[in-house]
Amino acid sequence: MRSKLFKLFAASLLLIPLAFSGPASAGDRTHFKLAWSIYAGWMPWGYAVDHGIIKKWADKYGISIEVTQVNDYIQSINQYTSGDYDACLMTNMDALTIPAAAGVDSTALIVGDFSNGNDGVVLKGKGKKFADIKGQKVNIVELSVSQYLLDRGLQMHHMTEKDLKLVNTSDADMVAAYQAPSTTAVVTWKPQLSTILASPDATEVFNSSQIPGEIIDMAVIKTDVMKKYPKFAKALVGAWYETMALMTKKDATATAALTSMGKASGTDLKGYESQLATTYMFYKPAAAVKFTESPKLLKTMDYVRQFSFDHGLLGEGARSVDAVGIEFPGGKILGDKNNVKLRFDATYMKMAAEGKL
């Protein structure tokens, strides 16, 4: 009796960890999961889901795609990194520092857009210049692309983070934080940035249009999933560029689509258009391919990995900036060749450009 109980106990103990372990990879899969969160450049995904474009492409390849909208951006990446999502939308820096640094081999499947003014540094007071930031307390989401933007600004103005004091502030509280009398400087992104810039005493002294192409928004997919199930990758890319084509038609359907994307992101057509104005969208796959294959991307990622290493984002265990390898089209690699965890791959976007999907 006693030994039976013990066996049962031991067996259940062994079963528990299964609940924590990763996705089961056995068998041939036809069901895939994508996570996304609200952001100007990603609203087309929501539209593509609601209007059956995703389903259409999934059906074409005989698979099903489950798309989940996650309220919290970072949570969506964490879910992708530690859970069973096959793809997720994120920036280039977050792709390097969250999944790739955690050993999840990821590929940038679609380079959707880059921030071209969506992220900005704001000082309180009229007629301020970037140099005035010296010695101030800066409210910012630390370790996010905001800090990367700020660091690049400081670099260009021959300052470092030592010249100011960062106050980690959650993005949801940024607008309230700006209203506090003691606040003098904030770094944030849209839509909060728009709200802050609407106050009469706000001066934007630096924004991402001054470092074009460095804060990139992408659809990231687990590399092994992409290799084993190219159908899934093709369906995503196909659906994306169909939606892009629809947005740029300049007719009533395009307006209707933009209006519905604006509503879904909590604003209206006008508000959404103003957000798109500071988002450089790659509407055409050929443009995205060119961007992904250009040598400038290598330089950008070098900045990004230097920043990430300096701030401990490659993990406390990372002893050098080369700890995580990044691969680019044409086989060029930055960092450790034996530990490539982030890949830029234009293959599928090229297929879209050539109409082969």
Next chain:
Amino acid sequence: MRRLINQNPGKGSALLIGALPFILLLVIYLVSSAIRLEANPSDKLLPSLQSMVETMHYYAFQADRRTGEFLLWADTLASLERLGLGVGLSALLGLFVGIAVGTIPYIRSGAGPLLSAFSLIPPLAILPVLFIIFGLGETAKVVLIVFGIAPFIARDIALRVTELPREQIIKAQTLGASSWLLVLRVILPQMWPRLIDSVRLSLGAAWLFLIAAEAIAATNGLGYRIFLVRRYLAMDVIIPYVLWITFLAYLMDYLLRLLSQKAFRWYHAGGNN
């Protein structure tokens, strides 16, 4: 009778039975962690004990690359300062207001309803307002703690005052005590250990408000660190920090209990712990 409810474990086996759930949790953790790490050696969700120890070693004994601070101690000091200030102020405020409300009927009628209403406002809900009034600095964090626990302590003390035997109050009056003397010599001495109880009970909430305040805007602190590295799923920092916070909270509770037992032995004579 050998019924289950009549069987008591001995001292040694009680210790063992108490430790068992902890050991079980540890084993489950280690097995799950090993499974995940085997699939992906860089997995961050369930780090190995070794990587947690290494990270904490860095946090405790090596100056940080960027700030030159010993992060664990700097964070602990900053948080304990805020917590100490917040809880201390709340205790004082709670004691004064509680005794006043509990003792003087006019004050009770005047301030009682306000106090009840105040204690029902969820402090986190009005955080943005607190920011604008008190700024984003240390004041706002301490105020959030005070806002969160002082009304509870005050109400608790007021109730304890009204629970005092009526006879004591009457007796003191027949001996000629004024209201002031009554408060000073009869009520206050009896409230000290009750204040300690009340503070012990509100410590959990105080930590909650501290962490919440640090999560929203801060430059250091235990809660700040957790919310900072949360972005990078750095469980090798988060898990040890949570254990450290739990230990600190336990230690505070223990010290307060000890203080109460040493300083107010009469209060514990009846088996109150």
